[in-house]
Amino acid sequence: MCLAIPVQVVEFLEEGMVRVRVGESQTFLTASTMLLPVPSKIGDFLIVHAGFALHVLTEEEAMSSLSALREIADALNAKGTLDA
Amino acid sequence: MCLAIPVQVVEFLEEGMVRVRVGESQTFLTASTMLLPVPSKIGDFLIVHAGFALHVLTEEEAMSSLSALREIADALNAKGTLDA
Amino acid sequence: MDTCLLLDAGSGGLASQRLTAQCFLRHFANPLLARLDDAALLRDVHAPIAVSTDSYTVTPLLFPGGSIGTLAVHGTVNDVSMLGARPQYISCGFILEEGLSLELLESLVQDMAGAAKEAGVLIVTGDTKVVPRGACDKMFINTTGIGSIFADPTPSGHNARVGDAVLVSGALGDHGLTIMGSREHLSFLSDVTSDSAPLNHMIAEVINAAGPVHVLRDPTRGGLAATLNEISEQSGVSMLLEEEAIPVHESVKSGCSFLGLDPLYLANEGKCICILPENRAEDALAAMRASPYGVEAARIGTVVGDKACRVTLQTRIGGRRILSMPEGVPLPRIC
Amino acid sequence: MDTCLLLDAGSGGLASQRLTAQCFLRHFANPLLARLDDAALLRDVHAPIAVSTDSYTVTPLLFPGGSIGTLAVHGTVNDVSMLGARPQYISCGFILEEGLSLELLESLVQDMAGAAKEAGVLIVTGDTKVVPRGACDKMFINTTGIGSIFADPTPSGHNARVGDAVLVSGALGDHGLTIMGSREHLSFLSDVTSDSAPLNHMIAEVINAAGPVHVLRDPTRGGLAATLNEISEQSGVSMLLEEEAIPVHESVKSGCSFLGLDPLYLANEGKCICILPENRAEDALAAMRASPYGVEAARIGTVVGDKACRVTLQTRIGGRRILSMPEGVPLPRIC
Amino acid sequence: MTFETALHDPKLCRVLLARLTRALDGRSMRFMEVCGTHTVSIFQSGLRSLLPASITHLSGPGCPVCVTHDVDVAAFLELAGREKIVFATFGDLLRVPGPGGQTLKHAKAAGAHVEIVYSPLEVLTLAVSNPDNVIVFPGIGFETTAPAVAATLLTARQKKIKNFCVFSLHKLVPPALRTLLDEEGDNAANIEAFLLPGHVSTILGIAPYAFLADKHRIPGVVGGFEPADILLALCRMAEQLRDNAPAVVNAYPRAVNDAGNPKARALMEEVFITTDALWRGIGRIEQSGLAVRPDYADMDAAVRLGVRLVETPQQQPGCCCGDVLKGRIIPTTCPLFGEKCTPAVPVGPCMVSTEGSCAAYYKYLEH
Amino acid sequence: MTFETALHDPKLCRVLLARLTRALDGRSMRFMEVCGTHTVSIFQSGLRSLLPASITHLSGPGCPVCVTHDVDVAAFLELAGREKIVFATFGDLLRVPGPGGQTLKHAKAAGAHVEIVYSPLEVLTLAVSNPDNVIVFPGIGFETTAPAVAATLLTARQKKIKNFCVFSLHKLVPPALRTLLDEEGDNAANIEAFLLPGHVSTILGIAPYAFLADKHRIPGVVGGFEPADILLALCRMAEQLRDNAPAVVNAYPRAVNDAGNPKARALMEEVFITTDALWRGIGRIEQSGLAVRPDYADMDAAVRLGVRLVETPQQQPGCCCGDVLKGRIIPTTCPLFGEKCTPAVPVGPCMVSTEGSCAAYYKYLEH
Numbered sequence A, B: 001m002c003l004a005i006p007v008q009v010v011e012f013l014e015e016g017m018v019r020v021r022v023g024e025s026q027t028f029l030t031a032s033t034m035l036l037p038v039p040s041k042i043g044d045f046l047i048v049h050a051g052f053a054l055h056v057l058t059e060e061e062a063m064s065s066l067s068a069l070r071e072i073a074d075a076l077n078a079k080g081t082l083d084a
Numbered sequence C, D: 001m002d003t004c005l006l007l008d009a010g011s012g013g014l015a016s017q018r019l020t021a022q023c024f025l026r027h028f029a030n031p032l033l034a035r036l037d038d039a040a041l042l043r044d045v046h047a048p049i050a051v052s053t054d055s056y057t058v059t060p061l062l063f064p065g066g067s068i069g070t071l072a073v074h075g076t077v078n079d080v081s082m083l084g085a086r087p088q089y090i091s092c093g094f095i096l097e098e099g100l101s102l103e104l105l106e107s108l109v110q111d112m113a114g115a116a117k118e119a120g121v122l123i124v125t126g127d128t129k130v131v132p133r134g135a136c137d138k139m140f141i142n143t144t145g146i147g148s149i150f151a152d153p154t155p156s157g158h159n160a161r162v163g164d165a166v167l168v169s170g171a172l173g174d175h176g177l178t179i180m181g182s183r184e185h186l187s188f189l190s191d192v193t194s195d196s197a198p199l200n201h202m203i204a205e206v207i208n209a210a211g212p213v214h215v216l217r218d219p220t221r222g223g224l225a226a227t228l229n230e231i232s233e234q235s236g237v238s239m240l241l242e243e244e245a246i247p248v249h250e251s252v253k254s255g256c257s258f259l260g261l262d263p264l265y266l267a268n269e270g271k272c273i274c275i276l277p278e279n280r281a282e283d284a285l286a287a288m289r290a291s292p293y294g295v296e297a298a299r300i301g302t303v304v305g306d307k308a309c310r311v312t313l314q315t316r317i318g319g320r321r322i323l324s325m326p327e328g329v330p331l332p333r334i335c
Numbered sequence E, F: 001m002t003f004e005t006a007l008h009d010p011k012l013c014r015v016l017l018a019r020l021t022r023a024l025d026g027r028s029m030r031f032m033e034v035c036g037t038h039t040v041s042i043f044q045s046g047l048r049s050l051l052p053a054s055i056t057h058l059s060g061p062g063c064p065v066c067v068t069h070d071v072d073v074a075a076f077l078e079l080a081g082r083e084k085i086v087f088a089t090f091g092d093l094l095r096v097p098g099p100g101g102q103t104l105k106h107a108k109a110a111g112a113h114v115e116i117v118y119s120p121l122e123v124l125t126l127a128v129s130n131p132d133n134v135i136v137f138p139g140i141g142f143e144t145t146a147p148a149v150a151a152t153l154l155t156a157r158q159k160k161i162k163n164f165c166v167f168s169l170h171k172l173v174p175p176a177l178r179t180l181l182d183e184e185g186d187n188a189a190n191i192e193a194f195l196l197p198g199h200v201s202t203i204l205g206i207a208p209y210a211f212l213a214d215k216h217r218i219p220g221v222v223g224g225f226e227p228a229d230i231l232l233a234l235c236r237m238a239e240q241l242r243d244n245a246p247a248v249v250n251a252y253p254r255a256v257n258d259a260g261n262p263k264a265r266a267l268m269e270e271v272f273i274t275t276d277a278l279w280r281g282i283g284r285i286e287q288s289g290l291a292v293r294p295d296y297a298d299m300d301a302a303v304r305l306g307v308r309l310v311e312t313p314q315q316q317p318g319c320c321c322g323d324v325l326k327g328r329i330i331p332t333t334c335p336l337f338g339e340k341c342t343p344a345v346p347v348g349p350c351m352v353s354t355e356g357s358c359a360a361y362y363k364y365l366e367h
């Protein structure tokens, strides 16, 4: 099973490990960045599977993808219809 | 601590072991005869320590030592005094 | 004084007496226990009574929010309470491993004493066995609780009725996730703490406020899912739950997403399910919320008449699915 | 069906339900247990009541004369009886090791059911934990017993009085020596069998025949020596025993001589000490001897006024020595 | 607001459902997902109950546990039962029955030393703390997991950890898709669209699926795992079908680059080599598995511990797992479903894994 | 009638007591036994309470556990705590405190693998069933036990059992008797007669004690272990003293030949060689112990496992074990007896062994 929620880098640990935060919770995991094609920085969001980060997206990318979702949902409210 | 009650040989087992009976009970031990200076036979009484027979006395020897004891005790009854 | 437990402490001889005096009698101090007869003599237990037993084998012995000691008192106090009884007395059987740290033992006994004090129960009789190293994993505790039943009619898993409201006294999964997270090798840090708590006072207030309830049950092993399925079976009813209404802490959600677990299948040790006529649900909720252990109490569903004895979940996105009975222990899924 | 126990059987899920239904409910069959609520509801238990708990960790699980199953019922039935109570109900907590043979488990549960039936007690509530392989040695059982007290005044270890007769209901050391002899590597064969037995009916007859007694206690761990020393301490009296009068089977004597043990320090599981006014001793002995479990009952001594709280033995050759409290577990001496 | 909240937002889902309905425009759609996480999400979130009746949802060979072949299960049960072996595995594998219904749970109960891990990296910790044992990790999983296992092998070599090895049973998604479509004639299961796996695609990118559209004219949409993600992917499929413009597209850009993760692929290729593999219910698929390269034979359990693969008895009569995995039937059509085959006594692997489609039907749907 | 019944017969004992009283004829007698089984029997049977007041009963260095030196206890505690060692011992040894009060019970609780055996032969069974461990048997005991251990070593060699060895701490009775009498001047404890050990004599016969009468003019009587046996031996002592005819005699012919057991001695000599030994409370006694001969070094734990003997701290202040063991004081004279020194928290070894004289005083007598 895949951890679908992107997790956020909060700290660099030794040997290429990072500490990440899950969602808005106080749950923290460690993950290896050994498989990441580009370096990550604090605040980046990672896709983690079985202890390894597989993908990185910057905080801005993450936020913009979130607001895209938000906009679709809000369209409903704004237009009052089910069109999207 | 030493098993002070002589035990009686009831059965020969393999590798120089014998089965012995403790007193008049239905308790049976196994003991090695490896240290015995003379062979033992069924009915013999053995002194056993830590699984090894150290001494053997024939049934007759055992019985006569028992009756010697008995005689001393009976002297009390016979004579009605404490002399022995 | 020795620092670790020897087999002699379970011999029935002087070494046993010393452990009893220096540890158990000292911390559980009460005159009924101090008699040290073969059995405790109890004068103020009145029929009908509720009796419940549980053994506690939790690993690790200490975890955020509690210990095997608090659990051993809370679990049994709660089970007795679920029959609408006032838990009064507890027996306590220790199975201890040779070599156990006596300091650890004493601290766990203190935990038990503290939990018993808060719950208002006395530990009146006990037993201690010491088994050879390797014959048990540090320590197990069995407690059996007794109390006079005050609720009339007595709540039972057999009594859920169509139309009843289904309440839960707080957020689910905290204990189960805490224990998983406390296992050594997990590279997983969380602020989740066990919800281990005595519910007897809260239950008394609920019955006081809302009158006799149909069902009380603590969703321990197997979690909410197992407990509600059990009740559905026993009562011959079905239930419809509102996923959105079921309280689950953010950290439990995130921990579960990482481990591939479902919070509704995780054990709780300080929560109860209360099923009662709809018109008394608000009174019961208010009574729960007035207790420190029921602040997050919520109505999570309704008993419905479907004879299939099914628990159905209305999901957050508005769909429906079955909340089924688990088969065995929850296993994380990864691959 | 699986042949060995999986961890799932302790999950609270379907696997747990199957074990409960197919094994426990089937053999313990009674309507109180079948409710499967958090606690058992008991209507006919009346104050004052006696409650006693014990955990059973005996190795091996099966031994000549009994099993952990018979012991778990007899031990608790007896402890409750020692307060002059009628044991009525028993709770039962199993701690089982992953991998345990289900056939063995079922046979031990049948032993419990048989023992409960003979004693006339119902097993009304229970709990099952399954721990990972290696976390316990096959199985442990905790039972807690409850019964209404009928003796008034209630017997207690604190009630021995100067001049009282000290009785024992039969020969000593059988259980302890049986267990030692059942350990694998002992090259030792014997006809000793455990004395595991329910004493409740016999105790009721004794009280019926002799009136309320001062002390009843079962000399389990620590044997006669520990039990009488405990009573002497609790009652502030001393005792003088007649070694010749203390019943010990020939096989126990001979096994003890081989192992360097003293039968008076070995555990019993079907014997009781009874201390009562001298003038009622014969009635009590007659009542004991009328029971299949008291045929070898004997008067073994007298309570005396020495404030030192000492148990003194008049030996077979007419000498005297102290029968002291043991320190720890009996260890064989050889060298 | 978190991703989790946003992607479960009922309003958002309603918007997407409306878009889906519109795109379908009265037509039906038969889609298959090939990722167990998709399977679970669709059932657990209740999304399945909300899908238009004209949508047929099929779960393909997307649960790596379900597709592990009897022969391989028998082999690792034998390994786990050996002395001085610690078998360290993801929890998923414990319930998978091999021949005769035996599982790792049974092996464990019978004395095998089995440890559950959450990451292959933990296995290295176990190796260090159990120097007298050899730690065997079963490499079960698709392209998502294989790079992680490869990285672990490389780390073990770098740290000179000698008592660790992998029994590689990794499988590859694209060859399975090819087989589904090409076997016994073109697309016997009549699949009209594929919901492509999210995190497998994080590694692979979208190019390896191009044949779906190019050769078979079937839409393939990479989707995320939350209900809104899945709905969005379904919309894209329906729209392609509506427009008769099948394509392979990425509807999960927050986790998937179209080019995938080249570094992860490189490490995977450093350690593993493709090989034929046995898929439960499907059989042998050429070049659909990963074996440890000879350079790393010291960490290859198959070589180091001499694993023997032994022919296993025929699948139990009546078991339709193959047809379920290939999308030809839905689980409830199997005559054993819910009667002789339940999660308590599973006959086939689809009933045992939490991600198996029979288990999902049994667990989440009324039956 | 059994020996057991006969030898506990109150009438027989009364007869013998009368004979003893007559032989004493108003004189006092100070005797020492040097066998722990005698010690226990005298207390446990109540015989002690029946002895004429003019008899002073001293327990000498006759409990092999009590005389085991701190240095040796420290050494075997260290051995037992090692990995891959199974320490198989008679139960007696578990309570013996080494430096700091640590015992095998503590070592066991801390993880040492300690097994209790009843016969050294069982140790061989343990060795076979624990092939990955080395089984260490502490050879504690006098001439009664040493032949049994020797026979076990010979059996192990014959059966090619390789993972078994003995840490030999065996001690010899005659050298200890010499030391008691010769140390710090002649017979400082003023011992008037010796009750000689029963089963040690079964092996040795009576010749090795001849010096008692020849050199020191002290009666020595080999006695059995039942109350009547002991009374008979006391009669023989008192009669010798009365007749001023000290001799070494055998009052236990049913178990002891005057010539002893030559076969047992031969096996003992095949395996062991006499050496100096440390006796607790007494110190070094020349040629009073048995070491494994170099021919059997593979089964000598001291050689094979590299046992290091380390100086231990001074005995606890106030402890009078030495004086007790030498018969100079009785236990209750020790200032620690019953206060700071009890079986629960023993200061000296005489309080800890079931055969220790302080323990016997504490356990069986009013205090």
Ligand code: SF4
Pocket: E318, E319, E320, E321, E322, E324, E331, E334, E335, E336, E337, E338, E341, E346, E347, E348, E349, E350, E351, E352, E358
């Ligand atoms: S129901 Fe069972 S047998 Fe049938 S396809 Fe599913 S797993 Fe296979």
Ligand code: SF4
Pocket: F318, F319, F320, F321, F322, F324, F331, F334, F335, F336, F337, F338, F341, F342, F346, F347, F348, F349, F350, F351, F352, F358
């Ligand atoms: S009482 Fe204790 S300290 Fe004193 S001599 Fe005896 S054992 Fe040694």
Ligand SMILES: [Mg+2]
Pocket: C038, D079, D217, D218, D220
């Ligand atoms: Mg009792």
Ligand SMILES: [Mg+2]
Pocket: C052, C053, C054, C076, C079, D038, D039, D126, D127
């Ligand atoms: Mg309970």
Ligand SMILES: [Mg+2]
Pocket: C054, C075, C076, C079, C220
């Ligand atoms: Mg409970």
Ligand SMILES: [Mg+2]
Pocket: C126, C127, C128, D053, D054, D055
């Ligand atoms: Mg008890």
Ligand SMILES: [Mg+2]
Pocket: C079, C217, C218, C220, D038
């Ligand atoms: Mg409960």
Ligand SMILES: [Mg+2]
Pocket: C038, C039, C126, C127, D052, D053, D054, D076, D079
């Ligand atoms: Mg009890």
Ligand SMILES: [Mg+2]
Pocket: D054, D075, D076, D079, D220
């Ligand atoms: Mg008891």
Ligand SMILES: [Mg+2]
Pocket: C053, C054, C055, D126, D127, D128
């Ligand atoms: Mg329970």
Ligand SMILES: [Mg+2]
Pocket: E079, E080, E081, E082, E083, E084, E085, E086, E111, E112, E113
């Ligand atoms: Mg193994």
Ligand SMILES: [Mg+2]
Pocket: F079, F080, F081, F082, F083, F084, F085, F086, F087, F111, F112, F113
């Ligand atoms: Mg060791």
